[in-house]
Amino acid sequence: MRKVIGRRALLRSGMAAGALAVGGSLAASQGSKAQAAGTSGGRLRRWAMVIDLRKCDGCQSISQPPQCTEACIQGHFAPEPMQWIQVYESPLEGQAGTQFVPTPCQHCQNAPCVNVCPVGATFATPEGTVLIDQMRCIGCRLCMEACMYDRRFFNWGTPAQPPQTLFLEYSPEHQDPAIRGTVMKCDFCPDMARAGRLPYCAQACPHGAIYYGDLEEDLATNGSEVVKISRFLAENNAYRLKEDLGTKPRVHYIPGHGEAVGRMPTTTGRKATTWPWQKTIGGALPWQR
């Protein structure tokens, strides 16, 4: 005789199955949280960046493309045309000439991209970095619309993959290997900082213009000099991009136009960015942003 399942029994079993599914996914997820960086006393790091525009000449003095951008591209295998840290040349306010402004993701503490992501693929870590989980990203690009700094990039096609990335364990902290149909951006290199190294951009800057630091210890370094962030910012009239929008970026700027490294503001132009790693592999097809 066929057993008839009643509506109540069906609902009960459905709810029980739902609870089991949720519980199972939670159990699977809790065991592998990304390890957070800490100070020697166990306090959580709060990563930040200070870019001293007085020292940035867009790498004019070495006749090269901006080395911060190049190093980031090389280190992350960023597909063309992505420039996770892009050096913009903008007119100087109140005087003739231009300044160069290296612009990574601003890692806003009140990040619009985080707030609009419908699937939680863009998230803010306790360390203050805003990361993207490409395994969760559905490619809706709402975050790109929400970002007022235009610091997000979409994989319109199948991105080129160097062989090295096949051996990498995927992590939102380095975003390799790149995945078609997902968004990528500067991740602030917390994995490198955790290992005691500066991010690629800060390492590569020939003039030490990029300071990477920790707001918890109030210290930042460009590799050769350590500064107290609060004092460094206050003494040099630091500002943040589009501060009036209330996004609270973690990237601070010290105004300037490369005068500390001898750049004249009227000397304009910089070398175009290149993607050297893409030339080493065949079949890499860039697309338009």
Added chain:
Amino acid sequence: MKRLALAILSALAATAIVAAPAAAAGPAPTRVRIAVPPSIKLGEGAGVQAQVLDASGAPVAGALVTFTAELGFLEATNDVVLADARTDKAGVASADIDLRTDGSIKVTARFAGDAEHAASSASAAIQVGGSSQLYAQGAGVKLPGFNEAPTAPGTSAALLPGAASLWPRFSGWPVALVLMIVWSIYGSVVVVLFRVTASARRSAQ
């Protein structure tokens, strides 16, 4: 005021290391005495004082004293400027410093010298203890379980370009609890609807 400052410096001088004055041909040699609290807790400011004296032991007024701490971060270590102050008539410069690195921190008071006085410096150690988090995260939409570090994605699937999760992962139990409550309410509403429908059929019959 002068007596008070000198008394404080004398009382705390036990921990201070007085540096040898810099050799000077033109400017007169000076020496610096530094007084710091032996220990502080993280997040508490520390009042530090330094006295600049000339060779005869007379105070040097108006001297700019820079307080630094030897601190390291990532790949670099150097003397980080914490504060600076000018000496008063008693030759005492006072400043409040904010140390956010735990451990034994070497604080140095440095007088750079001027046309009449040679440079000199002195150092002392402050033990900084505690483990309280000092920097509070700023504004943002904060929902338990949302906008937090995700669970590690499946590593084997990640090796395949183009792979993506088919099932969303939950990063916190509060979200799961809310979902369960919401779906329970939905379920109970469906049950009530079935009951109402059945009751209406019975009434019609």
